[in-house]
Every structure is written in structure tokens, then in C-alpha cells.
Amino acid sequence: MSEGLRLETALKADGDLKLVAYMMGGHPNRKKSVEVGRRLATSGIAALEIGIPHSDPLADGPVIQRAGQVALEHGMTVEACLELASAIAKEGTPIVLMTYINPILAYDPRKFAAEAAQAGVTGVIVPDLPVEESEPVAGWLRAASLDTVFMVSPTTSLQRLQSICDHSSGFVYCVTVTGITGARKELPEGMPELMQKVRNHTPLPVAAGFGISRPEHLKALLGVADAAVVGSAIVAEIDKGRDPVVLVKELLKACR
């Protein structure tokens, strides 16, 4: 079981912006992703999201789609992702698994919850599982002491916002753009208002995600969000065979 930091503590801003990095399990291949994950976990980030690849990732843009496809071609499985998470969790940085509902259903959600907790995973994000569909799976995750992180988007109504915040633990994931994952040049207008709206409904840390890739994006989020999730930009570095920690260090400088 995880002896490490809880997400709620790790992602709360303290005059700074916490950085959450995303990597795809099994990308660029199974062996290298252990090394990539360990390096990211010790780079100064507040938490690491590990994607479990799915053949039909509806919320993901081309970079993460391709990384998932490569991982699947290398034979990556849910079980292997749990082993990967276990190896990386030993570094002490909180680990959040992100995957779609069907791989969890196929694996058996109770077994998934128990084994994820055993591996030292702290929380789980399932982007195609809105709160209305979340039981009984979310209950099983919580019973295994895993945080259940739900997403808010710019189109979320006030009524649903309250329900999403009530169902979330660890942090609330605020999708800043109306769209799928992938680097954008600029963050949308109205983003600070959206963050404030979410903050008014929850004491949990609020993390901004989707489209965030540049230091200037992070500067804009400083004081507005507790944390920022950078995914596609990091995955693109890994895809090109570069060390993603160089980018992470540069991004971290903008978080203070």
C-alpha cells in the first residue's frame, strides 16, 4: 500500500503551481517506459499520470493516440501497466492511472482496484466515465483507498459541477479547452473564470489540463490553478527519443 504523499496534499499550490506530468505506459516500449517513468518521477514534479493504452481513446488527440497505439503494438497490457506503476511508485511521487472504462471492465474493476492500490497507485482518472455512470466502479476504487478524480469542462453546468466535485477525491481535473488532448498555442479566454468557478465548489486542489504545453501557459495558471497537467508535449519528446526531463525542468521554472 502507498505510504507516500496523498494527492490532496501533493497538488495543493503553496505560492507556486504544481506540475503533473503524463506518460503513456509502454511507450516508447515496455523497457524504456520504466526508465522514462523513474526519471520523470524524480524530476521535481508533484505527481505522475501513467496512461494505460486503449485502442479507442475518445478524449485523446493524435500524439497520445499514437503513443497508445505504439504501446499496444509492443504488447502493453493492463497488468504490465500495473507492474510499471509499481516500479515507478517506489520513487515516492504519487502515481495516477489514466485509462478508459473498457480496459478496467475487461480486467475486472475490483481486481484492478486492489492491484492498483497494491502497486502503490494513489488515484485513477477515467475520462469516459462521467459521474452519472461512475458506480459501482468508483465505489470499488474508493474502497481500495484510491482517489477518484473526475473531470470538469467548460461546458459543465453548475448543477453537474457540484456533483463532480462531490464525487472527486485527490483533486478535481479541470479541462481548460472544449476539445481533446494535445498541445495548443494559446490557452482559451475565460480559463481563469472557469478555475475560480470550480474552486468555489470544492476545497480540493484544482488541476488544469488539456492543451497545456508551454512555460507561458504555466505562468498564466500560476495563482489561478493549484496544478497543471502536461501530457502531449511530454509524450512528443519521448516519441522523438529525447529526454523529457529537459522540457520538465524548463516547465518547472515557470511554476514558481
Add this chain to the structure above:
Amino acid sequence: MSHPEHGRFGAYGGQYVPETLMAALGELEDVWHEAKADTQFQLELAGHRRAFVGRPTPLYAATRLSAHFGGAHIHFKREDLCHTGAHKLNNAVGQALLALRMGKKRIIAETGAGQHGVAVATVCARFGFECAVYMGTEDMRRQSMNVRRMKLLGAEVVEVTAGTKTLKDATSEAIRDWVTNVGTTHYIIGSVVGPHPYPEMVRDLQRVIGDEAREQYLSVDGKLPDAIIACVGGGSNAIGMFTAFLDDKDVALIGVEAAGEGVRTGRHAASLVGGRPGVLHGSYSYVLQDGDGQILPTHSISAGLDYPGVGPEHSFLRDSERVQYVAVTDKDAVAAFKLCTRLEGIMPALEPSHALHHAGVMAREFGPGGRILICLSGRGDKDMDSVEGV
């Protein structure tokens, strides 16, 4: 008739979509229920069905085919005579009227065989919407005539090169477009699949097939058929046909899936016959998937059936055993296509050719007293290249 409770048919259905779409699905459900209850909307829809789609479509006695199969009475519900050549327009017209009601400017769709894409491009031309149709590279190759039709109608055909390059990936890409442009765009799903309220709404728009057919069949000699057969990919023509007959317990309902090269070979698209429940494209239903929940590649000579999922109501009807589901191979479907063309002077699409083959099997079992009704969901000009290549 089965009514979805909270968007579910028994255990099946639901709304497994990214958060961004939840508001749009709620709006669509509200607008659809309003429209259904609005006499003005119903009158308008009826008018378009009559003058634009060409309804009611005829009931046709296939006498030479009946004789060939040993004498059972075989009738076709002629959805191939709908404008644009398939039942798909029934749904596209209804959803286009809803898009007008919601004030959307742009419409997107996915397509496999191209019949739904053509139907959507057609209503976009008719009502003045901007239109983008997502289609896999592989399907663009085997259904090139429909690609040309869509372009002439003013639609942008967006090639999908990801994954299996067929209907599954085109649907995923259309959903991603919708997530991104949800404020201005309505997504017209082509079948009884996807998140609630689509399976229910598309069924309601397609049930005109069975409502008409039941009345027409009864008017011939006051009796109902012994068996009704329809092909099932996502399953919209089948649901459209079956819904009116669900309470007629003496009428056997049979859905025919694509067995491709044979269900045992693994190269098929028979989700209900060879799959197990899971989530694909926003709903819980039978899906072709591996042990890890990854969606499997499918195979069928018929692009319209080449899909690893199926509508959630079909999953419910399968488990409740009200509908029986079988699968027919590429080879048998092509033979039925040729037979029907030669004997009846009607060239069926490859999709309902699967149903035609199974009708032959059942006709021989029934013998001369048997009564079979087939949903001839579309015409086969689009399949010339595929059939001649066999």
C-alpha cells in the same frame, strides 16, 4: 416495446463519454422529447418523409425467389427505394430538423458503406448546413462512388487513417470533432449506437419502417409474417423494422450479422454472436474485444456491417431472447446478392444480402406455407466493385 430507463435497455446503453459532451447530450435529449410531443414537428417530418424521402416505401412480393427457395412467401420492405438508396435518410432527415431546432450551423457524421454519409450530405444540402463526413481510408476505397456523391453534395469527406481505417475509427474521429466543436455542431450518428439518447432517438426515427410494413402486410390477407429478417451492423434498419412487431409474440424476429470469413476464423463482424459486453463509442453493449478490453479489428465484405459494436437495444433483445441473432458469411451474402439480382431484377446492397441468404435457409425449413418478411435496407449499385471482385 422496450423503453430505456435512465438511458438503459436492461443493463445496456448509458453515456460513457468525455465530460465535454454531457451538456450536449442533455440538450439533445430535451429537444428530442419536446419535438416528439410537438404536432408541428411531426407534421413537418411527415411532409419530408412523403415528398423528399419517398415514403411509404412499397411491400414487394418476391415470387421468383419464393419459388426458388421451395415456395414459402417472401416479401421485401423496399427501403432501397428511399431517396439516396437506403433507410439511412429516415434518420438523417429527422435529426436535421432537430439540428435546425437547436440552431446548429454545422453537421458531422461517420460513415462505413457511405450510405449514411450520403444521406447526411443530402440533408445538409437540402437544409443548408455545413457538413463534414468522417470515413476510413479502406471504406473510401471500396465505396468510392459514395465518396464522389458526398463531395458533389457539398460535404467535406475527412479521410480517417487511424487504426483499422474503417467505420470504428471514423466514429471515434467524428466523436473527437464533436468534443471540439460541440457549441456549433450537431453529430448525426447513423445507427442505433452511441451514448443515450442516440439509440432511442434513432430507433424512433427508423421505426417508420416496421410501422408501415406491419400495416401493409396485414392489408394483404389479414395475417402477420411467421418470421422477419433484417441485417445488423449497428442495427438501425433491424430495430426500425422489429419495433412494431416486438409485441407480436408469434412473429419470429431474426437479426443477421456479418460472419465475414466465418465466426470461427476470427475474421468477422458479428458482435452479438461472437462478442461480449463492453463499452465502445459511449454505450455498454456487445463488443468484439480481446481479453484486455481492446477493440478487435473486424472483417466483412460489407462496409456497412464492418463494425465491432452493436446498438444496446439489440444486446437487450438478444439476452431476453425476443430476437434471435445469427451470422452469414461474405460468400453466402455475395451469392444471395447475385441470386436476387437475377431472379427479381432488384440489386440489393451487400448488407441486406446477408438477410436474404438467411431468408433462403428459413424458407426451405418453412416450406410452401411459410411467410417471411425481409427488410431490404438498401440498394446495391455501390457494391458493384466488391461483388465483381469475388
